[in-house]
Every structure is written in structure tokens, then in C-alpha cells.
Amino acid sequence: MSERQNKEIGKRLQAARMDQGLSIDYIQEKTKIQKRYLMAIEAGQMNDLPGDYYVQSFVSQYANVVGLDSHKLLAGELQETNDNGKQSAPVATGPLPSRTTQHKQVVKESEFSRRFGKYAAYLPTIVVVVIVVVVLGTIWGMSHSGNSAQPHLTSSKVSVTDDASSSKKKQSASSKSSSSSSKEKSQKITQVGSSTTEYDLKDGPSDGSSLNIKAGTSNAWVSVSSDGTQSWMGTLQTGAAHTVKVAKGVSKVSISLGNAPQTTITVNGKKFNFNPQNDTTQTKTITLNIKD
Structure with missing residues (x-):
């Protein structure tokens, strides 16, 4: 689409939103599309979106x-010219409001949007900073956990007794206990009630779960958040995959998919059937509740 067409579509969508007194945050909540993409659409900057699809x-x-x-x-808007090279008239979707009407509609915007809308340009930087902090925090936590566990392992080795018979009994009991604890329960993913987008994960790894997301025969846009904090976002090329590590202690993981029918998810090495109804909805957000 041409730049003129992009701006025309953006103006019509923005005008319709303002006519109804809706904020950009409301549109984001209803569509699950990131706010920065919605703002790019209204500005006619379609090149800021992941792709033509x-x-x-x-x-x-x-x-x-x-x-x-x-x-x-x-x-x-997409049919710009006909076979003779002349510009075709776009389908009318209603006249754009006057500048006076637009001004009145802007006044109706929520207090939150008017106060913080100017910071939207800084949103990508904030997201990057948050991701870096989460990654560094996860690395530090894993390292600290490994160091704190070492003294316990050492102390278990220095337990001795003068009674040889007692020592053998303790070693046998310790061996049985170790063998019992090494048997991990098989994880279960179950649907929450009649919901088609919310599931419970039980008996997963104690040190955190691992999500492997793969695109099928076409590109797939994916966003993953852990307890409300975005962990990863990107567009997977055809056949490409990406693994996201969920830190220990996270209770809820949200997975937003831009091309759900062409996306597969594996949780801790086991395929996750998040679409048992085989519906063709393109955009879908899956919630995974992690239970102890």
C-alpha cells in the first residue's frame, strides 16, 4: 500500500475510535495487539508492523x-489502480470529522492516555530494559541457587559413624531415598473449565519450565510474558523455532500468537495441544497457570 493509503486507513480508524470515546489502551485490551503497533497504524506507519500479513x-x-x-x-484502500492505470475510487467508509470535531473528541480521551501518551515513544526502550533486567536476574538467581546448594552436598558426605553396621544401614536408607526422589512425576496440562485459552500445568520441573515455540509453513509472530513481564517477542520465520526459559517461581505464563494455526508449542519436551477444537482463529492468547 502507498503511504497515502496507509494514512487514510489510520485516519479512519482513529476517527471511529474517537467518535466512541475509546482510548488506545481499550483497543489494546480488546485486540491483544501491542499499543505501539496500534499507534503506528493510526499514524499510517504500516512499515513498523512485523509484515504484510x-x-x-x-x-x-x-x-x-x-x-x-x-x-x-x-x-x-488496497485497490489503488485499475487495468488502464487510472486510480480507482476507494470504497467510502464515511467522511472524516472536521478539525473542530477531532479536537472535541481528543478531549474525551481518558486521563491516563492524556498524561502518559507522550511517553509512548519510549516504550520500546523500556521493554528492552525490562527484558535485560529479567535475564540478568534469572542468571543471578540460578548462580546463587547453585552456590547455596553446594555446602549441603558437602555436609552430607562427612556424616560418619564408628559402628560399621549402622553406617551400612544409613547408606542403604540414603540410597533408597535418593532413588525415590529421583523419580519425577509426569507433568500434566489440563484445560481450565470450559475455557479454550486457559490451562493448568502441574508437576512440571522444579527448577522452571521450558517453552519451545515453532513456526509452520508461514511466519508466526509470538510474544511471551511471565507474571505480567514480557520475556520474549519476535517473528519466527517459516520452520524456525525459539526456546523461552520460564524462571522458577513464575505462576502464570501468557503466550500471544499472531498466526496460531501455523504455530506449535512444546512444554518441557512434550507437545502442548492448545487448539483441541482446531479452530482457524489467527490471533490467540494462551494462559498457562503453573501449579506446584
Whole structure:
């Protein structure tokens, strides 16, 4: 699409949102699309989105929330010229509001949006900083955990007794205990009630779980958050995979998928069937509750 077309689509979506007094945060909550992508769409900066597929997908979801016909909007704006090279008239989606009307609508924006909207440009930097802090914290925690466990292992080796018979009995008991504790329970992932997007993970590894996310025959956009903090986000190329380590102590993991039918997830080496109904919904957010 041309820059003019991108800006026209963005203006129409923004005007529809303002007409209804909706904030950009509300659109984000309803579509699960990141706020910075929604702002890029309204500004007509479609190149900031992961790819052409996501342009149409995100615009369609946005249009549906604000009550516009996404098919007419995209069909009208995407057909720029006809066979004779002349520009085709786009499908009308209603006149844009005047500058005075837009000003009145902006006043209706929520107090939160008016106060913090100016910081939106810093959001990518903040996300990167948070990810770095989480990674460093995880590394430090694993290192500290390993060091604190060492004295315990050493002390268990220096336990001796003068009675040879008693020593043999203790060694036998210790061996049985070690053998029993080494048997890990098999993890279980169960659906929460009738929900198709929320699941419970039980009897997972005690030192944290591992998620392996893989794209199928087309690219897949993925975002992973642990207890509300984003752990990883990116676009997987066709056939590519990425592993996300979930730290010990995390109770809830959210996995947002931009191309769900073409994405597979493996949890701790076992395939996770997050779409038992085999529906074709493109955008989906899966919640995984980690139970002890």
C-alpha cells in the first residue's frame, strides 16, 4: 500500500475510535495487539508492523472493535489502480470529522492516555530494559541457587559413624531415598473449565519450565510474558523455532500468537495441544497457570 493509503486507513480508524470515546489502551485490551503497533497504524506507519500479513490482520481486528467494515475498508484502500492505470475510487467508509470535531473528541480521551501518551515513544526502550533486567536476574538467581546448594552436598558426605553396621544401614536408607526422589512425576496440562485459552500445568520441573515455540509453513509472530513481564517477542520465520526459559517461581505464563494455526508449542519436551477444537482463529492468547 502507498503511504497515502496507509494514512487514510489510520485516519479512519482513529476517527471511529474517537467518535466512541475509546482510548488506545481499550483497543489494546480488546485486540491483544501491542499499543505501539496500534499507534503506528493510526499514524499510517504500516512499515513498523512485523509484515504484510500482520498489516491486514491488525487493521481488521482494530476495525471490528470500532464498528467499521474491515473488508470494505481494506478492499477500498488496497485497490489503488485499475487495468488502464487510472486510480480507482476507494470504497467510502464515511467522511472524516472536521478539525473542530477531532479536537472535541481528543478531549474525551481518558486521563491516563492524556498524561502518559507522550511517553509512548519510549516504550520500546523500556521493554528492552525490562527484558535485560529479567535475564540478568534469572542468571543471578540460578548462580546463587547453585552456590547455596553446594555446602549441603558437602555436609552430607562427612556424616560418619564408628559402628560399621549402622553406617551400612544409613547408606542403604540414603540410597533408597535418593532413588525415590529421583523419580519425577509426569507433568500434566489440563484445560481450565470450559475455557479454550486457559490451562493448568502441574508437576512440571522444579527448577522452571521450558517453552519451545515453532513456526509452520508461514511466519508466526509470538510474544511471551511471565507474571505480567514480557520475556520474549519476535517473528519466527517459516520452520524456525525459539526456546523461552520460564524462571522458577513464575505462576502464570501468557503466550500471544499472531498466526496460531501455523504455530506449535512444546512444554518441557512434550507437545502442548492448545487448539483441541482446531479452530482457524489467527490471533490467540494462551494462559498457562503453573501449579506446584
